[in-house]
Amino acid sequence: MPKLPPALARLPSIPRPARAVLVFLLIYVFLVGVSMLESGIKVMGADTQASLFSNVDSPLAGLFIGILGTVLVQSSSASTSVIVGLVASGALGVDAAVPMIMGANIGTTVTNTLVSLGHVRQSNEFRRAFAAATVHDFFNVMAVIILLPLELATGFLSTAAGWISDRLVGSAGSEWESPIKKWVKEPVGWIKDFLKNFVDDDNVLGTTMVIIGLVVVLVSLIFITTNMKSLIAERVERSMNAILGRGGGAVAIMIGMLITVAVQSSSITTSILIPMAAAGVIKLKNIYPVTLGANVGTTVTAILAALAASRPEALTVALVHTLFNLTGILILFVIPFMRPLPIMAAEKLADVAVKNRMIAVGYVVGVFIVVPLIGVAIFR
Amino acid sequence: MVMSFFRKSESGLDHIAHQTISMLGDARHSFDLASTVIISGADPKAIGADIDATDDRINKAEQALRSELVVHVAVRGGADIGLVLGYTLLLKKIERIGDQAKNIFDLAADGVSLAGADDIDEFVARRQEISKMYVEAADLLASQDSVAAKDFLKRSLALNDACGAKVGEYMHSEQPGSWAVPRAILYRYWKRIVANLAGIVTAAIEPLQNIDYLDDGVTDITDD
Numbered sequence: 298m299p300k301l302p303p304a305l306a307r308l309p310s311i312p313r314p315a316r317a318v319l320v321f322l323l324i325y326v327f328l329v330g331v332s333m334l335e336s337g338i339k340v341m342g343a344d345t346q347a348s349l350f351s352n353v354d355s356p357l358a359g360l361f362i363g364i365l366g367t368v369l370v371q372s373s374s375a376s377t378s379v380i381v382g383l384v385a386s387g388a389l390g391v392d393a394a395v396p397m398i399m400g401a402n403i404g405t406t407v408t409n410t411l412v413s414l415g416h417v418r419q420s421n422e423f424r425r426a427f428a429a430a431t432v433h434d435f436f437n438v439m440a441v442i443i444l445l446p447l448e449l450a451t452g453f454l455s456t457a458a459g460w461i462s463d464r465l466v467g468s469a470g471s472e473w474e475s476p477i478k479k480w481v482k483e484p485v486g487w488i489k490d491f492l493k494n495f496v497d498d499d500n501v502l503g504t505t506m507v508i509i510g511l512v513v514v515l516v517s518l519i520f521i522t523t524n525m526k527s528l529i530a531e532r533v534e535r536s537m538n539a540i541l542g543r544g545g546g547a548v549a550i551m552i553g554m555l556i557t558v559a560v561q562s563s564s565i566t567t568s569i570l571i572p573m574a575a576a577g578v579i580k581l582k583n584i585y586p587v588t589l590g591a592n593v594g595t596t597v598t599a600i601l602a603a604l605a606a607s608r609p610e611a612l613t614v615a616l617v618h619t620l621f622n623l624t625g626i627l628i629l630f631v632i633p634f635m636r637p638l639p640i641m642a643a644e645k646l647a648d649v650a651v652k653n654r655m656i657a658v659g660y661v662v663g664v665f666i667v668v669p670l671i672g673v674a675i676f677r
Numbered sequence: 678m679v680m681s682f683f684r685k686s687e688s689g690l691d692h693i694a695h696q697t698i699s700m701l702g703d704a705r706h707s708f709d710l711a712s713t714v715i716i717s718g719a720d721p722k723a724i725g726a727d728i729d730a731t732d733d734r735i736n737k738a739e740q741a742l743r744s745e746l747v748v749h750v751a752v753r754g755g756a757d758i759g760l761v762l763g764y765t766l767l768l769k770k771i772e773r774i775g776d777q778a779k780n781i782f783d784l785a786a787d788g789v790s791l792a793g794a795d796d797i798d799e800f801v802a803r804r805q806e807i808s809k810m811y812v813e814a815a816d817l818l819a820s821q822d823s824v825a826a827k828d829f830l831k832r833s834l835a836l837n838d839a840c841g842a843k844v845g846e847y848m849h850s851e852q853p854g855s856w857a858v859p860r861a862i863l864y865r866y867w868k869r870i871v872a873n874l875a876g877i878v879t880a881a882i883e884p885l886q887n888i889d890y891l892d893d894g895v896t897d898i899t900d901d
Contacts, residue, residue: 534749537751
């Protein structure tokens, strides 16, 4: 096998088996974080819980909070896991959580759009990069425009997800004896007992546990993603080369999904595509299905989080996320005349953005910050 | 294709390194065919398709490997950037020597033949010497043996000078143009090929900024 020049050989790193063990430990820590979040909310008084979540009674407010929360942490895996934790605590209902989940889907696309702005100095590169990033945005926004009203009118997504979780873990309202919950309950109990030494008030104790839970979820997800990326970089590279060689379609969806499940972050998958698009080695029509696969793949994190929850509703919400993305693919990718719409919209926006770069900046700030802020202010 | 994610196989720069060596093998094949046609006087039409197909293979491999280098940087970040830029130069040099072999073939296609010439033995020897250098360059790419590489570079510099001297000799020859010009052009192409082979080996062992340049800042023997 050809050796790489010694001067450029990579630095020694953690051996692969050790890194794999580390990832398992981090997943455990992540689940402890989700469980801590759930316990923290439960410890708070009923009045506090009601006042905390009264703002998301409106579906549109929920949608915009989902966008803002995800933009803040730049990870839909993290935000949906937090939503799952809130539903598991009983403080947030499935109906209120569904629009937030849809908002998280939109919010997560901010990362690759920001990455595309790095190519702003080269017109042609920027046109390709910005279109590659915004095709994901347009798919998610169009999916929400189509599916949120349908869900509000019929509840078909939550009904279908509820039916599946009924079969898997039991009916809504019951307590589910998750085996994973048993494993993560102990450390949460230790932390709670430890905090009780310093805090008497339930609201303060609950808030502290929620904050610790949030930090644990976010930090563990960052480390899971970093380690998994390093662990499977070769596979990602090989898969991306396979897409370049053979094009898009269902295979690209599957590859996008596999990579995202492995690294637990759709932002990583979609952001890898941006420099490839900018360099012109992958076409927009081949990028599009990979981002759809990433959308589906990222829902696995919330399903994982739901396994550490004690209420079946948590799994229902996680499954709504998966079903929402699968239905979106059925409508916007499988139906032939719908398929070009996100691509055309992304290309048009990229053409406009190349002529006036401030439009690109305005688009990012407007779609991901200003509009959601105004939306929350109006609809809460 | 989805299974490529699960399958354990060569990927990244190892795959690119192997493909680069394979490209060099194709370039040698083109060189041998083209030089043999002009030296032996064989019918160019008989091997034209093979030369074109090999050149097409080299060009497509260069394009595919460039894409793979972009993917490598996109996935791994900037850690291997020096190596990636080095490979970009390397691939271009291999593509160039493929083109130069095609140029030699074009001479033959234009009716130039050295078959039966008085000085044919000299051309046969040079062709063999250069052909062996392709193999050596490929081995050095794989082994990164800097001692052997330095020896290779020394010999290639000497051969390059010798080819240059031959070009000068034919340019000032008293022989008719139909005799001297094809010989001068052939040596000129060979000189370019040797220079690019030296450049390939330099790319394998020297830091990126030294490729194509000598210590004192002047350009090396590579000539386009």
